[in-house]
Amino acid sequence: MxxxxxxxxxxxxxxxxxxxxxxxxxxxxxxxxxxxxxxxxxFSNTTTVNLGFSAWPGWFPWQVAEEKGIFSSKNVAVKLKWFDGYLESISTLTAGQIDANSQTLGDTVSAVAGGVDKVIVLVNDNSTGNDKIIVAPGINSIKDLRGKKVAAEEGTVDHFLLLLGMKRAGLSPQDIQFVPLETGKAAAAFVAGQVDATAVFAPFTTQALRREGSKELFSSKDFPGAISDHLVVSREFLYKHPKEIQGLVDSWFATLDYIRENQDRAYMIMAKRAGVSVEEYKQYADGTRLFSIEENLKAFQPGNNMTSLLYAANEMSKFLNDVGLAKSKPNITLLFDDRFVKAYAQMQANTARGKGKEAGE
Missing domain, CATH: 1.20.5 (Single alpha-helices involved in coiled-coils or other helix-helix interfaces)
Known part of the structure; x- marks a missing residue:
């Protein structure tokens, strides 16, 4: 045994x-x-967010977020919807066929003026040169635009930029022959010699500058804060899906971190989406200022210049009235909601404090 x-x-x-x-x-x-x-x-119970974006350097980071799995890492399911025509993305959001969209402050104010209830929850960037007025040989000053054919997408921020420059030079809208064309078509018409100047944004600026002898007359760099770009949602989606919106905002800042740490790979992804070479895409870097969390928090505060979203929205409202694109001043009192960027900032602060305690132990 x-x-x-x-x-x-x-x-x-x-x-x-x-x-x-x-x-x-x-x-x-x-x-x-x-x-x-x-x-x-x-994650399976998370509502899939249909997010629209189009050709603008400040929105190409969304492509990086998708390809590098950043959305899923932030527990938000996102289906990106690419639009060849920027204004189509705005009308699609208005029709409720997408849940969120990447669009400018001016175009969002314009939509609100038309009776649409939209909310800005994030600043993607400010244009600092990637919106340009490009002119044919022989036009050397803004005053030289008098009597010339100028193409732009009516009511958009590039139209706004054109009129800002003209106003500074003492010209009125009636002093030019304005040709309303979708941005891509405006660039093509300029290259074909059908118009004398065009107001376009990158990457269409690259296309327009292919006309022999053409040059930049002025750009958004000359008007700081005049053109800002945002993540915009419908108020209904805001009420029903705040968790998903927070996931989008968190994903955005995580993507900016990825781009800083993996610039070469990120540029390859963004250049491919833009349809340009990596070298051409790098030329856009200085023309778009991607906003940090600190810059976001500041932008949502009241102010007395274009760096304040509320001030800029009021200026855009005046512009829409002046050019006859809005019959009355839109109500912008509920246009901005900064709770999501504040929540992200708080989360970052908490994380930093936690790391500080661990280091002190």
Whole structure:
């Protein structure tokens, strides 16, 4: 009996060792499996956000977020919707066929003036040169635009920029022959010699400058804060899906971190989406200022110049009235909601404090 008991004990010991080496601790395994399954269930219950964007350097980071899995890392399901025509993205959001869109402050104010209830929840960027007035040979000053054919997309920020420059030079809208064309078509018409000047944004600026002898007359760099770009949602979506909106905002800032740390790879992704070479895309870098969380927080505050969104929106409202694109001043009192950028800033602060405590231990 004794030898048998010893053999049994040895066998049991070997089995126990095998289990210890070959298997995970059951308690740890169960806990880990439960957490993974819970996360999977939570993600599967997340509403898929249909997010629209179009050709603008400040919005190409969304492509990076998708290709590098950043949306899923922030527990938000996103389906990107690319629009060849920028204004189509705005009308699609208005029709409720997408949930969120990338668009300018001016075009959002214009939509609100038309009775649409939209909310700005994030500043993507400010244009600092990527919106340009490009002219044919022989036009050397803004005053030289008098009597000339100038193409732009009516009511957009590039039209706004054109009129800002003309106003500074003492010209009125009636002093030019304005040709209303979609931005891509405006650039093409200029290259074909059908118009004398055009107001376009990147990457269409690259196309327009292919006309022999053409040059930049002035740009958004000359009017700081005049053109800002945003993540915009409908108020209904805001009320129903704040968690998803927070996921979008968190994803945006995580994407900016990725771009800073992996610039070459990020530029390849964005250049491909833009349909230009990486070298051409790099030329856009200085013309678009991607906003940090600190710059976002500041932009949402009241102010007395164009760096304040509220001030800029009021100026845009005046512009829409002046050019006859709005019959009355739009109500912009509920246009901005900064709770999501504030929540992200708080999360970052909490993380920093946590790391500080760990370092002090």
């Amino acid at each position: 004794k030898p048998r008991s010893l053999l049994t004990a040895c066998l049991l010991f070997m089995v126990a060792m095998f289990l210890a080496v070959g298997c995970k601790n059951p308690a740890v395994y169960i806990k880990t499996t439960t957490e993974v399954e819970a996360a999977a269930v939570a």
